[in-house]
Amino acid sequence: MGSNKLFISEGNTGLYDLRQNFNYKYKSKKGLTREIIHEISEAKNEPQWMLEFRLKSLDIYNSMPIPDWGPDISDLDVKEIITYIDPDSEKKNNWDDVPAEIKETFDSLGIPRAEQESLAGVGAQFDSEIVYQNIRKELLEMGVIYMDMETALKEYEEVIKEHFMKLVPPTDHKFAALHGAVWSGGSFVYVPEGVKVDIPLQSYFRLNAPGAGQFEHTLIIVDKGADLHFIEGCSAPKYSTNNLHAGCVELYVREGARLRYSTIENWSKNMYNLNTKRAQVDKDGIIEWISGSFGSKVSMLYPMSILQGERVRAEFTGITFAAEGQHLDTGAKVVHAAPYTSSNVNSKSIVKDGGHAFYRGLLKILSNASHSKASVSCESLMLDNSSKSDTYPVIDIKNDEVDFGHEARVGRISEQAVYYLMSRGISEEEARAMIVRGFVEPITKELPLEYAVELNNLITLELEGTVG
Amino acid sequence: MLLKTISLNNQIESGIDRDGVISKSGALIKSFQPGKLELSSADLKGKIKDEIIDKVLETELKVNRGYYIEIPRGKEIVSPIIINHLINHNHPVINEKNVIMVGKDARVTIVFDYTTEEGLIGIRNGVTELYVEDRSVVNILKLQRQNSLSYSIDGNYATITGKGKVNWFSVELGSNSSITSYITDLKGEGSEGNLSSIYFGNGKREYDFTYTMEHSGPHSISRIDSRGVLKDQAIKKLNGKLKFNQGAIKSRGSESEHVLLLDPTVNSTVIPSIFCEEEDVSGHHAANAGKIKESQLYYLMSRGLSLYEAKKILVEAALNPLIEKIPVDYVKSKIAGEIRRRLET
Numbered sequence: 001m002g003s004n005k006l007f008i009s010e011g012n013t014g015l016y017d018l019r020q021n022f023n024y025k026y027k028s029k030k031g032l033t034r035e036i037i038h039e040i041s042e043a044k045n046e047p048q049w050m051l052e053f054r055l056k057s058l059d060i061y062n063s064m065p066i067p068d069w070g071p072d073i074s075d076l077d078v079k080e081i082i083t084y085i086d087p088d089s090e091k092k093n094n095w096d097d098v099p100a101e102i103k104e105t106f107d108s109l110g111i112p113r114a115e116q117e118s119l120a121g122v123g124a125q126f127d128s129e130i131v132y133q134n135i136r137k138e139l140l141e142m143g144v145i146y147m148d149m150e151t152a153l154k155e156y157e158e159v160i161k162e163h164f165m166k167l168v169p170p171t172d173h174k175f176a177a178l179h180g181a182v183w184s185g186g187s188f189v190y191v192p193e194g195v196k197v198d199i200p201l202q203s204y205f206r207l208n209a210p211g212a213g214q215f216e217h218t219l220i221i222v223d224k225g226a227d228l229h230f231i232e233g234c235s236a237p238k239y240s241t242n243n244l245h246a247g248c249v250e251l252y253v254r255e256g257a258r259l260r261y262s263t264i265e266n267w268s269k270n271m272y273n274l275n276t277k278r279a280q281v282d283k284d285g286i287i288e289w290i291s292g293s294f295g296s297k298v299s300m301l302y303p304m305s306i307l308q309g310e311r312v313r314a315e316f317t318g319i320t321f322a323a324e325g326q327h328l329d330t331g332a333k334v335v336h337a338a339p340y341t342s343s344n345v346n347s348k349s350i351v352k353d354g355g356h357a358f359y360r361g362l363l364k365i366l367s368n369a370s371h372s373k374a375s376v377s378c379e380s381l382m383l384d385n386s387s388k389s390d391t392y393p394v395i396d397i398k399n400d401e402v403d404f405g406h407e408a409r410v411g412r413i414s415e416q417a418v419y420y421l422m423s424r425g426i427s428e429e430e431a432r433a434m435i436v437r438g439f440v441e442p443i444t445k446e447l448p449l450e451y452a453v454e455l456n457n458l459i460t461l462e463l464e465g466t467v468g
Numbered sequence: 469m470l471l472k473t474i475s476l477n478n479q480i481e482s483g484i485d486r487d488g489v490i491s492k493s494g495a496l497i498k499s500f501q502p503g504k505l506e507l508s509s510a511d512l513k514g515k516i517k518d519e520i521i522d523k524v525l526e527t528e529l530k531v532n533r534g535y536y537i538e539i540p541r542g543k544e545i546v547s548p549i550i551i552n553h554l555i556n557h558n559h560p561v562i563n564e565k566n567v568i569m570v571g572k573d574a575r576v577t578i579v580f581d582y583t584t585e586e587g588l589i590g591i592r593n594g595v596t597e598l599y600v601e602d603r604s605v606v607n608i609l610k611l612q613r614q615n616s617l618s619y620s621i622d623g624n625y626a627t628i629t630g631k632g633k634v635n636w637f638s639v640e641l642g643s644n645s646s647i648t649s650y651i652t653d654l655k656g657e658g659s660e661g662n663l664s665s666i667y668f669g670n671g672k673r674e675y676d677f678t679y680t681m682e683h684s685g686p687h688s689i690s691r692i693d694s695r696g697v698l699k700d701q702a703i704k705k706l707n708g709k710l711k712f713n714q715g716a717i718k719s720r721g722s723e724s725e726h727v728l729l730l731d732p733t734v735n736s737t738v739i740p741s742i743f744c745e746e747e748d749v750s751g752h753h754a755a756n757a758g759k760i761k762e763s764q765l766y767y768l769m770s771r772g773l774s775l776y777e778a779k780k781i782l783v784e785a786a787l788n789p790l791i792e793k794i795p796v797d798y799v800k801s802k803i804a805g806e807i808r809r810r811l812e813t
Binding site for chain 1: 712714729730731732733734735736737738739740741742743744745746747748749750751752753754755756757758759
């Protein structure tokens, strides 16, 4: 009569939603070789310690398994990556190879042709080089350092050596190790004590550096009392035949400083976005994450904040939009490692056309984090019946002096709200779009105007054809 | 009080089939047929010491406790059926298998009360399966108050068809380590599953709870309400899962979890998860954790109450919303007594 089974695991064991029947198709056939790493390092003219670091990371990469939780990434092809990053490779992208949908999206978003080529990685850097140089002049006057990682490695070697992959070590997970071995491009930003940078810095300018966007490493140090807003990415889809993005972002927020890190990730829908972002915040510091995840086939993205000083505050506001063929596994991790810290995570997700959005969060309050306040809010909006929206927040509390609250909600667009708007003369399609834009508003209002506008356009684009 | 209930105390020790028909109430109660339980040790890995898993495996998982209970259609059994299991030195490891079948339009309340002989490391390994049909209402109350050396491994599964309703009451007070799951499959249209969970962890107790409400039927309703207290070095993990399968149109599921932390050395982990494949549903959960508010303690003490009395009132207040719902009085007083005892230290 029924099952005698003692404990139905339902594919979940322990804390991290481990999947029982993971299919290990993934094998590194040709494999990344030490020779290729040597070549990369030589081509960049790197110091010996960086070459050794890369080689050690390669060893770690080869010894680690792929994660047995989360989306299926067994289709990932490392060979493709090797051909891309190999400096000897003759591979060059061609405008004709860029898929039609990408070109259409560019047109719909009103992006000029030359810029389109830049985004598609097929053209020379468009105008942004000039813009970039001008910004640099202004910043230099303030004492702010903003340059690409390769140059920073030469000009600020000691600083880079002290911080590079210390927050996200290569041992963190397999793709952190891969990053350590093949990283290329990215930005280094240093804001001196007390300096408030009033224009947002945008990584968009550096899109065309070799390997740019694929394995870029972003290192930002905001010194005591300083203030910076950094924006990564742009809302236009970035296309590449290389389908892996394993970037790394390390943020150091010193005492009393504030850093706002905004990202709009809209990789093309063939991409595996396995990015790692982590911030370490000292006493009285503030870290704010604004995150929009739109593109890519598979995403595993969990920006993490380590609150290691008293009275640190962390805010995370994120939106994930998963449409057809997309499996976006995103979330936020917050670790309260000091007393009187506070955090607020506000995550929203939208799914449609068979998309799968999975919120995977971690909130850890350590035993010394007394008098902390933490709140997490997850809202999921389902636009049709063929999609999936899951929420899996893990909350681990080891101190009694906490004030913690969590709330999660899943549902569809309220019929009443749609009806109300229609009764005011708005079409059903527009009514739904308005409601979705309203749902996303907490994120768009935190972004500079041009990004907010682009984001709204993107949503309208995504919603086209979704009526009931 | 007990005279009015139907009590079955450890009646079946050797697993021999014996028909027991309690004709007055109309419930059919038989001792369970001897057989074996499956133990998936992979699932318990990390949750419980290997020595304990080994001790259980030594019994070859032969069922030595449990009942087959059948409530015929239309039968309303007014008095609760109370089943006491005292784990004693004759059988320090019990493999308990219960199957409860409730026909249409029936009502029943069944209480399982688990205790252990003083000083004995008792291990209870149990599976309870519940099948509820159209328009029936079933209350299952499990009171776990095994001694602090013992282990409790309990899997509870309910399948509800039609507009059946199950109210689970889980009261976890005892054992050194308790790994419990309540998984409810809301298959029927309009089916309803409610789980009220109360727990008090103190000393070095470890609690690991998995509560799943799976919605398959349209218009199904679920509610998980958990309130607990943690003291000393107690550890608790709670995985509350709300699942909406495609087709569970217009279902509503909600979950709320509150835990009161009485010492800085406790560890509370909660995973309030939602898995949703159906757009026309409403799923909601809320979780919070905190200590007794200083201001409330101070207020009560300023009214002349001792620290102990003030704490007791506030702890009881935290748990009362669920204690009140318990349909069997003697259980309520047992809980109140335990709270008092544990706050005294």
